[in-house]
Amino acid sequence: MNTEVTGAGGVRIALRAEGPENARPIVFVHGWAQSAAAWSAQLADPALSERFRLVAMDLRGHGGSDVPADGYDDPAQWAGDLAAVLDFAGPDAIVVGWSYGGLVITDYLRVHGTARLGGIVLVGAITEIGRKREGGATGPIMRAALPAALSDDAEVAIPALVEFTRAQASPKVPGAYAQAMLGSSLSVPPAVRGALFRRDIGSADVLAAVDKPALVVHGSADGVVDPSAAEYSAGKIPGAVLRWFVEAGHLPFVEEPEDFNSVLRRFAGDAAAE
Structure with missing residues (x-):
């Protein structure tokens, strides 16, 4: 089901929802220059959708959501957007943030705390951003893409985004999925792609x-977000469990979807029991 909610400042946030409305929610937050479609292997898994309420959002400026002119550097705007999604999804949600989505979750925590959450899953995620921020350490694939991937010159940005997509798509990533990733990246306006990085x-x-x-x-083997960023967040969060997907890159939920979904299903079930 495709629907929408109103986020911070009246921005329309597009959602995709699967599963029973009265089930425990799992909310998915995608990464930079992507969309809710990134989570297609999770949304389509009956082992998840029959037990949980799955809600995947398009970040502001991405996918089917509105594209405001500003606000991308304001934690309160990201926190407000995610709060609106949580209002729709229901109480005690497990929030899953991939890549930049981890920073959005951290923004939510910064403003609202943990009271409405049931648990947090960070996937290839950053939790900080800016020079020398350990929780935002990038890998060689990301560094090679910048700043060209942010350019409004198509002759500069398109080759950079093509290479960025190709480099992070391991042989385990289906070709159609990788091409859809490239389409999502190109659909995000250059001004938005750049604005997400103008934070410290x-x-x-x-x-x-x-x-x-x-x-x-x-x-x-993540070359987009350095594995040290995972060690940083796991080391800072009391009691956090760090789960490595050996030899996987930036897309463990695509490269190893059955294992990832099993890990997520077990975590969400265990969190519900606490």
């Missing part, structure tokens, strides 16, 4: 205050 914010105190179950998932 640390999150050590925010992570240390998390008092809900937390799972950190990372591919050991």
